[in-house]
Amino acid sequence: MKQKKIPMRMCLGCQExxxxxxxxxxxxxxxxxxxxxxxxxxxxxxxxxxxSVSCFEKARKGRKLEKAFETSIDEEIYELLKKELEAGND
Known part of the structure; x- marks a missing residue:
């Protein structure tokens, strides 16, 4: 039986x-x-x-999301994303 391919993506924070x-x-x-x-x-x-919140912070510090989406992102949006991420980890 053929093994199913697992799609891989790169994390913007840790680059893994x-x-x-x-x-x-x-x-x-x-x-x-x-x-x-x-x-x-x-x-x-x-x-x-x-x-992890640490990867989110690395991406935020390096402005990786802004580069990926080719737009500027407000601080309020970053705070909302961080809260949502922390809530999603529970």
Whole structure:
């Protein structure tokens, strides 16, 4: 039996390749709203982060999300994403 291919994605924080299911997708939709997608099903442009706050902080410090989405991101959005990430880890 043929083994199923596991899709790999790179975390923006630690720059490690991991299976897609282990990462959280950050999505920018057509209205330029940025949100976290824990299921990986929301429509829009996606970037991936590990489920740790430290990787989120590294991506924030290096402005990785802004580069991935080619837009500026307000501090309020970063704070909302951080709260959502912390709540999602519980």
């Amino acid at each position: 390749m991991r299976p897609k299911k282990e990462l959280i997708r950050v999505v920018k939709n057509k209205e330029n709203e940025i949100s976290l997608d824990f299921n990986g099903k929301k429509p829009g442009r996606g970037a991936y982060l590990c489920k």
